[in-house]
Amino acid sequence: MDATRVVPGLVAEIRYAGSHNFVGRPIDGYEAALCLLTHRAARALARAQAALARDGYGLKVFDCYRPRRAVADFVRWARDPAALAGKDEFYPEVDKRDLFRLGYIAEASGHSRGSTVDLTLVDKATGNEVPMGTPFDLFSPRSGEGAEIPPAARANRARLKAAMGRAGFSPYAQEWWHFTLRDEPHRGPGFDVPVSVR
């Protein structure tokens, strides 16, 4: 389902539907910029949003359900040494051939099961993203747990992690933005239906 229907005020900036991402172009399978999630994950996200709203924060999602064909597009892209449009912004310190081995991108992603989200916090008053120490999808040790980042960013990561944890999501140690519903309704490799407006 479209998570924005059950999460009041959820901001969706679906990066893989556009060109502002590590590949530098829209990714296969994203025919619309929608945050599609299982009902269970969307309801859990609504709990996180409600709790954060009491402290003046909201959620902004960058990726939700990811079709398997999108993951396959990432794999093909990683094998093309000439495709470097997003290198300076998203993986300046890493050879793109190592992005999968290092755990920054999965060859079989939990996103394809529809209960995993990539997201950040926004200040409800301004709508601006709060500092997290690194931008979304910066594939670097600085995006992971234990990184040396400014205290305000550390506090923001902790706030996001706590709110998502209380709502039923597990974090991913290497990427502060990536969370998976602990009690996800689907197992296995997930789905390959494109993200589209039905």
Ligand SMILES: C[C@@H](N)C(=O)N[C@H](C)C(=O)O
């Ligand atoms: C690519 C990044 N946004 C992400 O979601 N990484 C994890 C490891 C994944 O691909 O599932």
Ligand SMILES: [Zn+2]
């Ligand atoms: Zn993710």
